[in-house]
Amino acid sequence: MPNTKSSSSFHPALAVSNIKNHVTVELGMDNDKYPLWVALFTNHTKSNRVLHHIIKPKSSGPKSPVTDYEKDSWKFLDATVLQWIYATVTNDLLENIVEDEPTAMTCWNRIRDIFLDNQHSRAITLEQEFSHTAMANFPSVLAYCQRLKSLADQLKNVGSPVTDTRLVLQLVSGLTDAYHGVGTLIRQSNYLPPFYRARSMLTLEEAGFAKIDATTSSSSALYAKSSDDGNSSSVSASK
Template identity: 30%
Template sequence: MSSTAPTYSNPFVWPDTADICDINIHERVPVVLDVTDSTYFAWKTYFSLLFRKNNLVDHVDCTVDSRIMVGDSEWTAIDAMLIRWFFTTISKDLFHTVVSDGDDARAVWVKLNGLFTDNKLQRCVFLQQNFFDCHQDDQSIDDYCRRPKTLADELRDIGAKVDDDLLLSRLTSGLNEDFGNAASNLSLMSAG
């Protein structure tokens, strides 16, 4: 085993363990990842931004072999903190699915992402069913509009495109009766 130091994209910035430990993960990642909800795209995006902002990408992108870093207490402390962040931002079911003794942050990250991208056909069927079953019911208009958009983003992540016309069609057909005129007008606008 080699004991070379990791190469960071910015060699002058080394994450400070105390700064990383002080991050309130629930403020930075305000969603809980769950297989029964469409939160994967948001969850992954929040974490990706957090990794980039704090120079933590090397913990999840395989540029550094964690077995080499075992002797670096700061690196292993940060890696353990990332694992803790993952575990506190996922559902209990997901936790029990991915938890395994001895995993590093990269292994947990790969497992979690794989659950949402590896089973593309199953995931696509689930997301499309939710997309086409979307109705406003008693939700606010903002909450309702966010739901199909989120599902469309999740579908895009697995390679199933939802074009703007289909998204608009789904949005208008799921609106409450109170928005009947608006739905008709939106449908006419998109046809022209």
């Protein structure tokens, strides 16, 4: 007969062969991906029934292990979650979180403290950068929008959330002169569009500019070729 206890107690977390297929960002000391990393990681732990290994349940969660078998199983699962954390951070961050006999929760809390320490100071710095972010410093509309959204996410993470309305207004205020028309359209709408729609309007405008530039370049090239052909004909005729 098969071992009923072992066959019935197989945990879904143990079936995860590569955590990077699920948590697709790598968290480092010097990047701004903490909110995204947290969202992906917590969602993954929820789907595999191990969220309580990193976040203490507010209500009654899984019962505490009692028997030696349950304690061993808990330690094994905890080590698995801890390994997920280690595998999704950079070496520089890893050096700051590894400790003797850690648990997944202590490691999780240490990462949280690293990124959320001195919240007021971080909020002031992020607020200044958010308010002075301008499109002229970015190669494309998408890069500009992504930076604003990233700063807004970081501000939310340090307890200073940015409303969608303010995000759109900052987006418009930082536009270059070339986008003045669509910026005015967004700003003077009866109902200010949400950020994702304003971003789409700007990317469509950018695509229109690119099409005009391509047409102009093509016309210039055609004109130059015609001029060269004309000059060549004139030279031939003079001979």
